[in-house]
Amino acid sequence: MHFSLKLSVIDSCFARLHNRATMRAIFIADAHLNRPEDANYRLLLDFIKEQHGKTDMLCILGDLFDFRVGLASLNFAGHDKMLAALAALSRSGTRIIYLEGNHDFHLGKKFAALTGCELHRRPTEIRYDGKRIYLCHGDLINRSDLRYLLLYLLLHNRLTFFLAHLLPARLLHRLRAYLQKNSKKRYDKHQINWNYEEIIRGFASKKHANGYDAVVTGHFHLPFMEHENGFTLLSLGDWLGHFSYGCLENGLFSLQVYPDRH
Numbered sequence: 001m002h003f004s005l006k007l008s009v010i011d012s013c014f015a016r017l018h019n020r021a022t023m024r025a026i027f028i029a030d031a032h033l034n035r036p037e038d039a040n041y042r043l044l045l046d047f048i049k050e051q052h053g054k055t056d057m058l059c060i061l062g063d064l065f066d067f068r069v070g071l072a073s074l075n076f077a078g079h080d081k082m083l084a085a086l087a088a089l090s091r092s093g094t095r096i097i098y099l100e101g102n103h104d105f106h107l108g109k110k111f112a113a114l115t116g117c118e119l120h121r122r123p124t125e126i127r128y129d130g131k132r133i134y135l136c137h138g139d140l141i142n143r144s145d146l147r148y149l150l151l152y153l154l155l156h157n158r159l160t161f162f163l164a165h166l167l168p169a170r171l172l173h174r175l176r177a178y179l180q181k182n183s184k185k186r187y188d189k190h191q192i193n194w195n196y197e198e199i200i201r202g203f204a205s206k207k208h209a210n211g212y213d214a215v216v217t218g219h220f221h222l223p224f225m226e227h228e229n230g231f232t233l234l235s236l237g238d239w240l241g242h243f244s245y246g247c248l249e250n251g252l253f254s255l256q257v258y259p260d261r262h
Helices: 002-021 039-048 079-089 106-115 147-154 160-163 171-195 195-211
Strands: 023-030 057-060 094-098 117-120 124-130 131-135 214-217 223-228 231-236 242-250 252-257
Touching: 023 231, 039 079, 079 094, 079 106, 094 124, 094 131, 106 117, 106 131, 195 214, 195 231, 223 252, 231 242, 231 252
Parallel strands: 023 057, 057 094, 094 117, 131 214, 214 231
Antiparallel strands: 023 242, 124 131, 223 231, 242 252
């Protein structure tokens, strides 16, 4: 009895050492979560729970929620299950990096404390498994979209955020509905006018010239990966129709779909 118990403890220790030796990072973006009963919400909850003990780092590259800003006057109770899942993953030892997107911004210190995330308002650089990686949501990649760039400056301005605290919740929800509707209409329209894949490639090539080993981006809902001359471009797709995510495991990038349909 005691002998078998000792063997069990030893096996558990070896398992933990093996897991720690495996370098694994996961990258997701554009889940646009709304209601816990929605299919994409339920699938992402399952996915997050499955990362316990398997993943060193989870990088969320914006628009995890369809709309969320750090205003006390707005109620986001529907997000609580995801916040709890992220907090549990953080407690399990997974580092969580969260980049704000164009649907979730001004999240603030309270959000970071609730989830255990390292929160970034802008694109950021990480070093992982010997690689220098540029992470971005991607909404600032298209420098020709001057209208959006101006809107970005307005919405992400701290003065705008301060003034928003003075507005009634009903008006803020109307503004949210307008921005969401306008965002989708503009994306569909601009998809005709601009070749987003080429825009992403052009942006990534500049980062490659600046010494980065990889660029990982969201926002465009286009899942594709390209690898050339030691440089990787990873466009994550979304968790609305593609259910795609990126993985970096022991030095190798991959683009995967959840659940594995093979």
